[in-house]
Amino acid sequence: MATAVTRQVEARPRSVVTTTPLPKQGWIKEHETVVIGATAVIVFFIAWEGIAAARIMSRLFFPGPVDVWQAFGDWYQSGELGIDITTSAQEFLTGYILAAVVAIPLGLIIGWYGRIRAALDPFITFFYATPRIVLLPLLIIWLGIGIESKVAVVFLGAFFAMVINTTAGVRSLDTSLLRVARSFGAKDLTIFRTIALPGSVPFILTGLRLGIGHALVGVVVGEYVAAQHGVGRMMAIAGNTFQSDKVFAGLIIIALAGLILTYILQRLEHHFDAWRPQQLH
Amino acid sequence: MKLVARDVVIHHRRQRYGDMLLAVDGATVDIEDGEFISIVGPSGCGKTTLLSALDGLIPITSGTLSLNGRTIVKPGPDRAMVFQQPSLLPWRTVMGNILYGLEIQGVKTADAKARAHRLVDLVGLRGFEESFPLELSGGMQQRVNLARALAVDPEVLLLDEPFAALDSQTRETMQGELLRVWNETRKTAIFITHDIVEAVYLADRVVVFSARPGRVKEIVTIDLGRPRDLRIKRDPRFLAIETRIWESIREEAARDTDALAATA
Numbered sequence: 240m241a242t243a244v245t246r247q248v249e250a251r252p253r254s255v256v257t258t259t260p261l262p263k264q265g266w267i268k269e270h271e272t273v274v275i276g277a278t279a280v281i282v283f284f285i286a287w288e289g290i291a292a293a294r295i296m297s298r299l300f301f302p303g304p305v306d307v308w309q310a311f312g313d314w315y316q317s318g319e320l321g322i323d324i325t326t327s328a329q330e331f332l333t334g335y336i337l338a339a340v341v342a343i344p345l346g347l348i349i350g351w352y353g354r355i356r357a358a359l360d361p362f363i364t365f366f367y368a369t370p371r372i373v374l375l376p377l378l379i380i381w382l383g384i385g386i387e388s389k390v391a392v393v394f395l396g397a398f399f400a401m402v403i404n405t406t407a408g409v410r411s412l413d414t415s416l417l418r419v420a421r422s423f424g425a426k427d428l429t430i431f432r433t434i435a436l437p438g439s440v441p442f443i444l445t446g447l448r449l450g451i452g453h454a455l456v457g458v459v460v461g462e463y464v465a466a467q468h469g470v471g472r473m474m475a476i477a478g479n480t481f482q483s484d485k486v487f488a489g490l491i492i493i494a495l496a497g498l499i500l501t502y503i504l505q506r507l508e509h510h511f512d513a514w515r516p517q518q519l520h
Numbered sequence: 521m522k523l524v525a526r527d528v529v530i531h532h533r534r535q536r537y538g539d540m541l542l543a544v545d546g547a548t549v550d551i552e553d554g555e556f557i558s559i560v561g562p563s564g565c566g567k568t569t570l571l572s573a574l575d576g577l578i579p580i581t582s583g584t585l586s587l588n589g590r591t592i593v594k595p596g597p598d599r600a601m602v603f604q605q606p607s608l609l610p611w612r613t614v615m616g617n618i619l620y621g622l623e624i625q626g627v628k629t630a631d632a633k634a635r636a637h638r639l640v641d642l643v644g645l646r647g648f649e650e651s652f653p654l655e656l657s658g659g660m661q662q663r664v665n666l667a668r669a670l671a672v673d674p675e676v677l678l679l680d681e682p683f684a685a686l687d688s689q690t691r692e693t694m695q696g697e698l699l700r701v702w703n704e705t706r707k708t709a710i711f712i713t714h715d716i717v718e719a720v721y722l723a724d725r726v727v728v729f730s731a732r733p734g735r736v737k738e739i740v741t742i743d744l745g746r747p748r749d750l751r752i753k754r755d756p757r758f759l760a761i762e763t764r765i766w767e768s769i770r771e772e773a774a775r776d777t778d779a780l781a782a783t784a
């Protein structure tokens with residue numbers, strides 16, 4: 240009897256993987272964080288509407304969700320909603336994509352070549368330490384009040400977070416991996432393509448994610464100061480004329496844009512969790 | 521005669537001190553085709569340095585290093601290194617890592633894939649082809665490290681303390697696996713270790729290095745026959761060889777300590 244059991248165990252191939260499926264959980268349990276979060280948001284809106292409807296403060300100062308919804312309607316009826324959103328979106332996307340297209344290759348080069356880093360470091364440090372928004376008056380003088388000045392300020396806002404993170408990605412490469420590549424006879428370009436680039440991807444994505452916030456600040460503040468159209472400009476005008484409900488409407492658009500974009504990049508970052516060292520999260 | 525090191529001298533450039541440190545001072549050893557050589561010696565005596573030079577990663581100051589009569593000047597497909605740290609590309613799967621060397625050397629055929637699959641079996645990782653390194657244990661990572669070196673089908677396998685980070689049980693398993701793989705492939709193997717038992721168990725000959733700067737102090741032939749069972753580690757002949765090498769290294773370690781005391 241005992242020998243039979245032993246033989247059975249030995250007969251199992253050494254390399255076979257045994258996996259057990261996770262036990263099934265209820266839907267609510269599985270999506271617990273989402274359920275809690277959604278409930279909290281709904282409770283918040285109900286409380287907000289309740290307080291606003293009590294009219295302790297005038298609608299001018301403290302509009303409720305229903306008022307804000309009506310403000311959206313007015314904004315749409317005026318025909319400005321579409322123009323404002325497309326203008327802001329255009330400024331954001333042009334500036335942000337340009338920033339990424341320039342910053343990622345530049346960051347890789349700066350990270351890889353010590354001499355280029357030494358030359359550019361002072362400028363990058365200077366600009367990163369300065370809020371780029373202070374350049375706005377200059378940009379308006381140079382580029383006018385059209386979308387160009389906003390594109391420029393978005394670009395400058397997002398650019399440095401992207402460059403600095405990409406550079407950090409290349410610099411934090413594991414030197415033992417470089418040694419492996421060299422040992423197999425890899426040329427510099429191959430090392431760059433197979434080690435430096437994939438190794439920096441999580442850092443590049445972090446840079447892109449942080450860039451979103453900077454870029455959105457650029458859009459809104461840029462339009463506050465001088466613009467013909469845009470969500471920021473609408474908010475500035477509404478703010479000057481005590482239309483709090485319209486300010487809230489603009490704010491919601493900006494917040495939603497930030498949320499959605501950040502969410503997309505977070506998903507991308509999670510995609511790399513399988514190999515990212517745990518402590519980097 | 522295959523791999524020849526004659527009067528090899530190697531210096532390390534030390535940026536911080538602005539000088540050249542003599543790491544290996546006249547190492548001479550001839551290694552036969554298909555031979556398994558272990559290298560032991562006190563810490564810091566230049567073992568890794570010599571192995572890196574054999575791989576072509578660092579230049580030598582003087583002497584000759586050649587493989588099949590050709591001088592070694594840079595890494596080549598005839599040699600592959602198994603590093604002390606698994607050093608796996610974390611964004612590649614087990615399969616992707618095993619294929620890495622082949623990819624660099626421009627072999628991208630279905631043939632390469634088939635060979636990689638055979639290696640997965642050989643090192644006992646079937647079922648883990650699509651796992652990422654972070655999902656593997658230390659021993660499994662070292663198996664990938666070994667398979668990656670074997671994948672390029674080198675003539676010489678250079679192993680720098682590949683099992684040093686493993687617990688003693690996994691280590692013994694890996695020793696057995698390595699011998700099995702070596703038996704099947706019959707590659708020339710140069711294996712650095714601090715573990716004398718491991719060195720004797722695996723090798724045809726054990727090279728004992730002197731304290732830094734490294735020289736070949738003695739070469740001990742291991743006449744134990746093959747294949748070797750783990751039980752051989754308890755054999756009186758084994759113990760005699762082990763003791764002899766241990767004393768040889770201890771002598772060097774003592775010399776090293778004396779030298780340190782003298783400079784202090």
Ligand SMILES: Nc1ncnc2c1ncn2[C@@H]1O[C@H](COP(=O)(O)OP(=O)(O)OP(=O)(O)O)[C@@H](O)[C@H]1O
Nearest residue numbers: 532533534541543562563564565566567568569570
């Ligand atoms: N890249 C380097 N730059 C400068 N000095 C180095 C470098 N690598 C090693 N050395 C020095 O060269 C000497 C030999 O080092 P090596 O790594 O070859 O020793 P080792 O025998 O492998 O030691 P261990 O058994 O501890 O791994 C040591 O004194 C070390 O400090």
Ligand SMILES: [Mg+2]
Nearest residue numbers: 567568569680
């Ligand atoms: Mg070493």
